Amino acid sequence: MDNKEQLFKTLISSSKNSIYRVCFSFLDHTEDVNDLQQEIYIELWKSLDRFKGKSAWNTFIYRIAINTAIRFKTKLSNYNVLKPELSDLTDASMVTYPTDEHEEQLKSLQKAIKMLPDRERILISLLLEDLSYKEIASILNISVGHVGVRIARVKEKLKKLMNHEE
Amino acid sequence: MKNNELDKLKNLWQSHTDNSDIDMTHIIPEARKQLKAQHKAMLISNIFVSISFVAVFIVILWVGTSFPGRSIYFYASLGAMGLLLVSLLAGMWAGVRFRNINSDMEPRRYIDSSIKKLKIRHFMLKYATPGFLILLLLVFMFYYADLFEGESQQFKILAYGITVLYFLIITVLMRKKRSRQLKEIVRLLQYLNLWKDNLKDEQGDPANEDTMSSMAL
Numbered sequence: 001m002d003n004k005e006q007l008f009k010t011l012i013s014s015s016k017n018s019i020y021r022v023c024f025s026f027l028d029h030t031e032d033v034n035d036l037q038q039e040i041y042i043e044l045w046k047s048l049d050r051f052k053g054k055s056a057w058n059t060f061i062y063r064i065a066i067n068t069a070i071r072f073k074t075k076l077s078n079y080n081v082l083k084p085e086l087s088d089l090t091d092a093s094m095v096t097y098p099t100d101e102h103e104e105q106l107k108s109l110q111k112a113i114k115m116l117p118d119r120e121r122i123l124i125s126l127l128l129e130d131l132s133y134k135e136i137a138s139i140l141n142i143s144v145g146h147v148g149v150r151i152a153r154v155k156e157k158l159k160k161l162m163n164h165e166e
Numbered sequence: 167m168k169n170n171e172l173d174k175l176k177n178l179w180q181s182h183t184d185n186s187d188i189d190m191t192h193i194i195p196e197a198r199k200q201l202k203a204q205h206k207a208m209l210i211s212n213i214f215v216s217i218s219f220v221a222v223f224i225v226i227l228w229v230g231t232s233f234p235g236r237s238i239y240f241y242a243s244l245g246a247m248g249l250l251l252v253s254l255l256a257g258m259w260a261g262v263r264f265r266n267i268n269s270d271m272e273p274r275r276y277i278d279s280s281i282k283k284l285k286i287r288h289f290m291l292k293y294a295t296p297g298f299l300i301l302l303l304l305v306f307m308f309y310y311a312d313l314f315e316g317e318s319q320q321f322k323i324l325a326y327g328i329t330v331l332y333f334l335i336i337t338v339l340m341r342k343k344r345s346r347q348l349k350e351i352v353r354l355l356q357y358l359n360l361w362k363d364n365l366k367d368e369q370g371d372p373a374n375e376d377t378m379s380s381m382a383l
Binding site (some may be wrong): 075 | 184198200204270357365
């Protein structure tokens with residue numbers, strides 16, 4: 001196994017859950033989530049040689065995940081670009097959840113996130129991945145202040161949506 | 167939303183893990199294959215476009231100098247053909263330039279590049295394609311004017327009529343597909359512009375950054 005392959009496997013094993021959750025927050029159907037995940041891994045491999053160490057690995061991987069997710073969504077035909085449809089969330093092919101209390105809460109959170117526009121879904125999922133404002137700002141290359149303003153708005157929206165869910 | 171509420175949500179969110187087994191035996195070869203194909207396509211496109219540029223100028227120059235004493239219409243058709251091919255190649259260049267947008271760039275730049283790429287496609291479809299057809303028709307008209315000099319009026323009308331009819335049929339056949347493609351591009355541009363607006367910095371003031379980063383969650 002060469003160095004690149006070794007590095008790739010290490011990066012995947014350390015970030016696969018985060019990548020999965022970002023994909024999951026961004027898409028509504030399980031089969032799309034798996035396809036997107038695979039595309040992100042392929043893009044990560046293709047981009048590895050371009051990593052110059054100017055940013056953290058975390059930043060590098062999240063940028064690839066976000067860009068690939070955006071491109072993936074543009075490829076989905078007949079996708080409503082302006083807002084997610086509530087009907088999408090009750091589609092039969094949606095992910096199914098177990099029913100204990102913890103899972104119910106998780107379901108409620110995920111459902112609320114999926115009701116946000118794409119840009120806000122990404123932002124909140126980065127926050128929930130426990131990234132700091134500074135890290136999010138670095139990934140998106142926007143000011144920390146801007147991240148703060150956006151996140152404050154998204155959190156309020158999410159709170160309302162979750163309360164509504166309950 | 168208070169700190170403890172957010173922490174609770176973070177724990178909840180992170181409890182959702184990916185239990186699927188990643189098939190590295192498939193991903194790495196696929197990535198290698200795509201990378202190789204990408205490099206090959208890029209190289210071939212660059213070589214093809216460069217050679218085409220040179221060939222177009224050589225051929226036009228050669229044809230122009232090989233038939234001395236032709237009417238002004240002959241040279242007009244040649245000029246129009248040259249213009250047509252140069253615009254076509256310029257469009258191809260633009261396509262080659264934007265073929266590969268690296269996915270590890272900052273999302274804002276990635277979105278900007280994708281928007282530019284789509285805008286070029288939009289321009290090519292909306293304006294360049296009809297312009298291309300009109301110019302091509304003009305090439306034929308000028309060429310016919312030179313070629314059919316001295317022919318009967320009836321023959322000329324027939325030749326011009328059939329050519330115009332052919333172009334009309336092509337236009338009608340293309341219209342449906344073109345409008346569908348344009349609609350799709352507009353949809354994608356709308357989506358990417360929403361992203362762009364969202365990533366636009368509203369807070370340029372560094373003082374705000376400190377306030378925001380220390381703001382309680």
